[in-house]
Amino acid sequence: MTDEFESNIETLSVAERLAAEALIVDVDGFEGPLDLLLTLSRTQKVDLRKISVLQLARQYLAFVEQAKALRIELAADYLVMAAWLAYLKSRLLLPPDPTEEGPSGEELAAHLAFQLERLQAMRDAAARLMARDRLGRDFFARGLPEGVERVRKVQYTATLLDLMQGYARIRTRDEFRPFVMDRDSVYTMEQALERMRGLIGFAGQWTDISSWLPDGWDGDPVKWRSATAATFAASLELVKEGHAEIRQSETFAPIQLRKREKRHE
Amino acid sequence: MSDAEETGAGTETAPRESLFEAPPIGEQERMVEAILFASAEPVTVRELEARMPHGCDPAEALVYLRKRYEGRGVRVVKVGDAWAIRTAPDLGFLMQKETVETRKLSRAAIETLAIIAYHQPVTRAEIEEIRGVSVSRGTVDQLLEMEWIRFGRRKMTPGRPVTFVVTQDFLDHFGLENARDLPGLKELRAAGLLDNRPPPGMVPLAGDPEEEGGEDEAPGQSELFED
Amino acid sequence: MSDAEETGAGTETAPRESLFEAPPIGEQERMVEAILFASAEPVTVRELEARMPHGCDPAEALVYLRKRYEGRGVRVVKVGDAWAIRTAPDLGFLMQKETVETRKLSRAAIETLAIIAYHQPVTRAEIEEIRGVSVSRGTVDQLLEMEWIRFGRRKMTPGRPVTFVVTQDFLDHFGLENARDLPGLKELRAAGLLDNRPPPGMVPLAGDPEEEGGEDEAPGQSELFED
Numbered sequence: 001m002t003d004e005f006e007s008n009i010e011t012l013s014v015a016e017r018l019a020a021e022a023l024i025v026d027v028d029g030f031e032g033p034l035d036l037l038l039t040l041s042r043t044q045k046v047d048l049r050k051i052s053v054l055q056l057a058r059q060y061l062a063f064v065e066q067a068k069a070l071r072i073e074l075a076a077d078y079l080v081m082a083a084w085l086a087y088l089k090s091r092l093l094l095p096p097d098p099t100e101e102g103p104s105g106e107e108l109a110a111h112l113a114f115q116l117e118r119l120q121a122m123r124d125a126a127a128r129l130m131a132r133d134r135l136g137r138d139f140f141a142r143g144l145p146e147g148v149e150r151v152r153k154v155q156y157t158a159t160l161l162d163l164m165q166g167y168a169r170i171r172t173r174d175e176f177r178p179f180v181m182d183r184d185s186v187y188t189m190e191q192a193l194e195r196m197r198g199l200i201g202f203a204g205q206w207t208d209i210s211s212w213l214p215d216g217w218d219g220d221p222v223k224w225r226s227a228t229a230a231t232f233a234a235s236l237e238l239v240k241e242g243h244a245e246i247r248q249s250e251t252f253a254p255i256q257l258r259k260r261e262k263r264h265e
Numbered sequence: 266m267s268d269a270e271e272t273g274a275g276t277e278t279a280p281r282e283s284l285f286e287a288p289p290i291g292e293q294e295r296m297v298e299a300i301l302f303a304s305a306e307p308v309t310v311r312e313l314e315a316r317m318p319h320g321c322d323p324a325e326a327l328v329y330l331r332k333r334y335e336g337r338g339v340r341v342v343k344v345g346d347a348w349a350i351r352t353a354p355d356l357g358f359l360m361q362k363e364t365v366e367t368r369k370l371s372r373a374a375i376e377t378l379a380i381i382a383y384h385q386p387v388t389r390a391e392i393e394e395i396r397g398v399s400v401s402r403g404t405v406d407q408l409l410e411m412e413w414i415r416f417g418r419r420k421m422t423p424g425r426p427v428t429f430v431v432t433q434d435f436l437d438h439f440g441l442e443n444a445r446d447l448p449g450l451k452e453l454r455a456a457g458l459l460d461n462r463p464p465p466g467m468v469p470l471a472g473d474p475e476e477e478g479g480e481d482e483a484p485g486q487s488e489l490f491e492d
Numbered sequence: 493m494s495d496a497e498e499t500g501a502g503t504e505t506a507p508r509e510s511l512f513e514a515p516p517i518g519e520q521e522r523m524v525e526a527i528l529f530a531s532a533e534p535v536t537v538r539e540l541e542a543r544m545p546h547g548c549d550p551a552e553a554l555v556y557l558r559k560r561y562e563g564r565g566v567r568v569v570k571v572g573d574a575w576a577i578r579t580a581p582d583l584g585f586l587m588q589k590e591t592v593e594t595r596k597l598s599r600a601a602i603e604t605l606a607i608i609a610y611h612q613p614v615t616r617a618e619i620e621e622i623r624g625v626s627v628s629r630g631t632v633d634q635l636l637e638m639e640w641i642r643f644g645r646r647k648m649t650p651g652r653p654v655t656f657v658v659t660q661d662f663l664d665h666f667g668l669e670n671a672r673d674l675p676g677l678k679e680l681r682a683a684g685l686l687d688n689r690p691p692p693g694m695v696p697l698a699g700d701p702e703e704e705g706g707e708d709e710a711p712g713q714s715e716l717f718e719d
Contacts, residue, residue: 031600034624077625103692111691118622121685126606128675133581135665136592140303140579143590146352146530148543151363156411158370158378160439164448166372167379170396296586298565299579302529303590316586338525356526359543 033081036060038116048117053109054092057085088112187217187227192234200244206256209235287320290329297326297348307347374404378413382435382444386417386428405429413438514547521553521560524575528557534574534664570669572660581667595638601631605640609662609674610686613644613655618688632656640665 030036040059041051064082067074091105103111133139195214209231210218217227235257238244248255287293296317300308313323327348331341334350342351352360370378377400380392392400408414417430431444441447514520523544527535540550554575558568566577579587597605604627607619619627635641644657658671668674680686 031623032625107692111689114689115622115624115691118685119624121680121683122603122606122610122622125610125674125676125680126602129606129609129666130602132666132668132675133584134594135578135667136590136594138584139581139667140299140584140587140590141532142529142577143303143305143532144349145532146360148530149361151361153363153365155365155367156370156374156407157367158375160441162370162375163379163382163439166375167383167447170376170380295563295565295580296583299583300565300586302566302577303579303587305590316589336522338522338527339529350529352526352530353522356523359523359527360530362543 033060033078034115034119036063036078037081037112038119041116048113048120051113051116053112054089056112057089057092060085061089185220185222185226187214187223187230189230189233189237192227192230193237196231196234196238197243200238200257200259203244203257203259206247206258209255209257212257287322288318290322290326293317293321293323293326294329294333296321297323297330301330301341301348301350304349307344307349309347313348371404373401374407377404378408378431378435381408381414381429382431382447385430385444386420387430388420388426388428390426392429514549515545517549517553517556520544520548520550521556523548524550524553524557528568528575528577531576534571534576534660536574540575569667571664572670574660576664578667595634597634598631600625600628601634604631605635605658605662608635608641608656609658609671610677610680611688612657612671613647614657615647615653615655617653619656621691 030039037056037060040063041048041056043059044051044055046052061082064074064078067078088105088108092109096104135141192212192214196212199212210228212231212235213224213227217223232255235244235246235255238257239246239260243260244257245260246255246257288296297313300313300316310324310327313327314321317323327341334341338353338356339350340353342349376396377392380395381387384391384395389400389405405414411434412432413435414429415432417428419425419427436442436444515523524540527540527543537550537554540554541548544550554568561568561577564580565583566579569576569578600623603623604619607622608614611618611622616627616632632641638661639659640662641656642659644655646652646654662668663670677686
């Protein structure tokens with residue numbers, strides 16, 4: 001690699017060699033073929049409007065040849081440009097063929113010159129832009145801004161409908177409250193559980209669950225129903241806790257309950 | 266004005282040459298102005314001095330600057346031992362932006378309001394009894410603040426509790442002439458506003474709720490406006 | 493300032509003293525002064541109008557205010573259709589403490605920014621045609637993120653590509669009243685360098701649709717703007 005490199009540039013003058021090296025070293029630094037062309041065009045040291053596109057094409061092709069010789073991988077678009085410039089070169093050198101369609105070599109060359117000039121102009125403009133006085137570097141905004149305080153005022157609203165629906169909601173609830181509040185004929189599971197906890201210790205024998213009902217709860221069917229349900233639920237709770245055992249011989253047969261004997265291990 | 270401009274032109278050269286003469290006082294005033302403007306914190310005279318070219322007298326420049334801003338929209342003020350530019354106090358209102366947000370009244374507030382409207386004059390304990398839950402102070406305060414309810418007479422019952430009644434604002438807002446114009450439960454029901462389904466968790470034990478409700482309410486309603 | 497704007501602003505400001513006459517212009521100038529001093533961001537005339545009492549003419553007050561600050565340490569500057577107070581650029585040397593390190597922009601980003609500023613509204617394909625290379629997504633993203641560029645209207649050309657334009661932040665950062673004040677803009681235009689000159693026949697630069705990175709982005713971006 002090194003040998004090849006040296007043998008290749010031996011034939012060049014020192015100045016040329018330096019220039020070539022700069023180009024080759026920078027090849028990654030070029031932003032595409034247009035950028036490279038613009039750089040090459042600078043060596044012509046002329047106004048971009050008077051640039052010789054033909055000469056530029058030759059320079060570019062020489063560059064690509066050299067890069068190839070140095071086995072430098074060139075991106076595809078550099079090669080596409082090379083092919084196009086080779087074509088352009090031939091169009092510029094040969095007398096125009098009147099039968100051929102499309103733009104003339106001069107037109108193509110003029111457009112390329114325009115593109116180069118435009119790119120250069122944008123670069124100059126970018127430099128001028130960046131050189132302007134800039135906020136936060138040359139001039140400054142208020143360092144201690146007083147933010148606009150958002151005073152949020154909440155305004156509550158309600159419609160007559162909301163009001164009536166609200167009232168209806170409460171009154172509807174009221175309608176049912178008496179039944180819930182009416183505890184006279186309701187025997188709760190908590191009540192039953194409390195009562196049975198005190199008694200279960202004495203129930204060594206299987207006893208019909210109906211005998212566990214509190215006094216005065218077996219006459220009125222409503223009260224009997226509530227007390228039976230509560231007592232049954234409480235029985236299950238005691239079984240779950242491990243204090244009692246429960247059994248029923250068949251469907252609808254009486255349910256029986258007794259104390260669970262402590263196991264002696 | 267022209268003075269300032271002239272000195273302004275001079276600046277290009279003045280600032281850096283600390284070995285030379287201090288910039289003219291007008292120029293120093295400009296510097297103090299720019300520093301106070303751009304600084305995120307109030308700036309002490311000492312710091313001004315450190316930041317400005319050698320030989321400057323920021324204290325003197327401040328006197329001029331302060332005078333210049335007298336009666337302006339912003340003022341040069343002393344904050345502790347430092348200086349800052351601040352909005353003139355009479356223009357503080359410009360720094361506020363009022364946004365009005367309309368929000369629905371909460372369910373608790375609506376129910377409380379409804380009870381007061383239907384049962385007035387009513388005590389807090391009575392409201393709680395009717396709603397079945399305690400009434401938060403915030404809810405009552407909100408309604409008082411909105412001026413939809415106000416305190417009524419004290420009840421002649423033990424403890425002489427205060428009562429609540431609705432206000433004229435309330436009537437105006439809801440387009441009522443009188444609290445008695447509020448539709449009764451029967452009308453609410455007729456209008457389909459009364460939900461007959463029992464609230465969840467409550468067991469409809471017996472009878473047709475339709476009938477029962479009707480009977481129940483009638484006396485209650487009449488009581489309300491008896492006095 | 494048009495009728496529409498006046499009435500538009502009126503609805504917002506009205507509450508305060510809509511029944512009274514607008515304050516004298518000197519007072520309005522103080523108000524504009526206070527508002528601009530208080531804000532780090534440029535404030536539009538419309539917003540000034542919205543914050544000042546009804547009937548005020550901030551545009552007129554701004555004329556006076558701007559004059560008042562000529563040659564001072566801070567200046568009243570126009571940024572697009574908004575106004576701001578900024579320190580005089582010649583005093584930047586005093587503000588080392590406030591200096592903010594702006595992110596270093598790559599050469600590609602700077603060029604892309606300049607192309608957008610000078611050619612706006614400009615499509616990605618046009619940027620690529622000018623630079624002769626495809627524009628990386630990162631470059632555009634960075635400029636968007638800095639809020640120096642934003643999406644403009646779609647071009648009415650096939651594919652309806654999105655365009656890029658510069659923002660108010662861009663103008664503010666570079667101290668430009670508006671995009672027409674870009675340095676050298678007139679000369680570039682006169683020289684025909686801002687023309688969109690189509691290539692004769694096919695030129696294998698980035699304008700070539702084959703290579704256009706823009707192609708695959710187009711659908712993604714179009715989603716953003718489809719309503």
